[in-house]
Amino acid sequence: MNLIWSDLKLPVDQDEGELPDILARRLRVTREKINNLRILRRSVDARQKPELFFVYTVEFCAQISGPELRKAMAHYPRLKEKVFVPEHPLNGYPASKLAFRPIVVGTGPAGYFAALTLARKGYRPLVLERGDKVEDRSGTVEHFWNTGILDPESNVQFGEGGAGTFSDGKLTTRIDDRRVREVLESFVEFGASPEILYAAKPHIGTDILKKVVAAMRAKIEALGGEVLFRTKVTGLKTANNQLEAVEIDGAEMIPAETVILAVGHSARDVYQFLKVLGVQLEAKPLAVGLRIEHRQEYVNLTQYGVPFHARLGPADYQLTYKDISSGRGAYTFCMCPGGQVIASSSEDGGIVTNGMSNFSRDTAIANSAVVVTVSPKDFASSDPLAGIDFQREWEQKAFLAGGRNYWVPAQSVQDFLRNRLTKKFSLVPTYRPGYTSVDLHTILPDEIGSVIERALLAFDQKMKGFAGAEATLSGIESRTSAPVRILRNESGQSVNLKGLFPAGEGAGYAGGITSSAVDGLRAAEKLMAQYTPKE
Structure with a gap:
């Protein structure tokens, strides 16, 4: 059974191997009658810090009689019988047969999980990526960080693995979908730590994620798919609201009836040609702000009550604030323990920041975005691409303020609150290629800067020292999500262009690695529910 x-709570130093013994004692059976235990979830309880606990949810098989089980369940309300949920596989192929293999545009989590799903079902997808394969992309990105010379086609936003490759590889998601487990198991299959299957806040780390996406590519190719790099989609050919071909590099046409479009939140040129084609788009809310850095030891002390604990690793945080005067929300976003702030530009003449951590999270510096909500009402027009114009305006102001060389505008938190330039940083920004002391209010809309000020003070009440002397800001953080949604219907296709399956964060239907991967998987399922693979 x-x-x-x-809600099994154990001190963090207690060996997880003792879990079967604990269960046996509580159920009053011998240890041999507890089998096949696996941890489904493990979270941290630090409410009594520095006394720290892991809280487990486990699945196991117990040899126990019905009456004894009912008695145990009455005594332990957190003990339940497992409910088996039937799978929902595709029931064979539909009648409509593809004349051409499906195309997947983009190799981020949505694109690769869509392609992997199609490849496993015999569709032999063609995957197109404007940037480099991850091995070459790493060198291109490192060159930008060292020299300030940007490659607009292969950078932190574009290239194999998508924007999430240069992040913390966080897999936390709020969505409740059967596909989440499939996504996590696939990441483990391709090289991620098995711990992500049960950690409450799973992460892969940039260094491991690079290996994972390369292994995914190899699997797609082994199953008959094809992945082309430095192949930029520059248009679509349509007739009578039906997709007919994909234009690459402004010249060649590849015939296609179906395209899963998973281009990520920064493919502004794609949004532009979709608008010209008449594909229905709408502006959507986003958030903008700054990146904040603290010493990791400070975060550990405030969260765990100790400078470091080997079993817990570096601590993180998540803070929210509701600004009464403006009605806007402010929150920390993409918190990276033991990481660095990174240059994430994808257009000439614009500064974009993001955060990144490797799996070990060992840089001794914690960083997070502090962002404020922005709605289409804040944009200059009702154009569906007005959010892009909004982002670009402030990214370009940051570029000019930083010195026109991709150095990031930076300021200590205390000087930001006092509207004065920082003469000496107690905590030097980790951003490369460099930083320039700037009053960061000048690179933010006035109201956003004011809300960030109040949010920092509110966060300091929750985490004493958050707005202290050893806290540094830089920015601008502007690519928190897609500024556009590509409208789609129940079939998963564009509402007015048959054959186009918008997917992932760039389509406006996901946020983060896991939800994007799930949406890509879902897009592939929608395609397969309507089309048989080409022979």
């Missing part, structure tokens, strides 16, 4: 037991 399979059982689920949640």
Whole structure:
């Protein structure tokens, strides 16, 4: 009999190997009658810091009689029988057969999970990526960070693995979808730590994620798919609201009835040609702000009550603030323990910041975005691409303020609150290629800067020292999500262009690695539900 037991609390130093013994004692059976235990979830309880606990949810098989089980379940409300949920596989192929293999545009989590799903079902997808394969992309990005020379086609936003490759590789998601487990298991299959299957806040790390996406590519190709790099989609050919071909590099046409468009939130040129084609788009809310850095030891002390704990690793945080005077929300976003702030530009003449951590999270510096909500009402027009113009305006102001060389505008938190330039940083920004002391209010809309000020003070009440002397800001953080949504219907296709399947964060339907991967998987399922693969 399979059982689920949640809220099992153990001191963090206690060996997880003792879990079967603990269950046996509570159920009053011998240890041999507890089998096949696996951890479904493990979170941290630091409410009594510095006394720290792991809280487990486990699944296991117990040899126990019905009456004894009912008695145990009455005594332990967190003990339940496992409910088996039937899978929902595709029931064979539909009648409509493809004349051409499906095309997947983009190799981020949405694109690769869509391509992998199609490849496993015999569709032999063609995957197009404007940037480099991850091995070459790493060198291109490092060159930009060292020299300030940007490659607009292969950078932190574009290239194999998508924007998430240069991040913390966080897999936390709020969505409740059966596909989440499939995504996590696939990441483990391709090289991620098995710990992501049960950690409450799973992450892969940039260094491991690079290896994972390369292994995914190899699997797609082994299954008959094809992945082309430095191949930029520059248009679509349509007739009578039906997709007919994909234009690459402004010249060649590849015939296609179906395209899964998973281009990520920074493919502004794609949004532009979709608008010209008449594909229905709408502006959507986003958030903009700055990146904040603290010493990791400070975060550990405030969250765990100790400078470091080997079993817990570097601590993180998540803070929110509701600004009464403006009605806007402010929050920390993409928190990277033991990481660095990175140059994430994808257009000439614009500064974009993001955060990144490797798997070990060992830089001793923590960083996070502090962002404020922005709605289409804040944009200059009702054009569906007005959010892009909004982002670009402030990215370009940051570029000019930083010195026109991709150095980031930076300021200590205390000087930001006092509207004065920082003469000496107690905590030097980790951003490369460099930084320039700037009053960061000048690179933010007035109201956004004011809300960030109030949010920092509110966060300091929750985490004493958050707005202290050893806290540094830089920016601008402007690519928190797609500024555009590509409207789609129940079939997963564009509402007015048959054959176009918008997917992932760039389509406006996901946020983060896991939800984007799930959406890519879903897009592939929608395609397969309507089309048989080309022979």
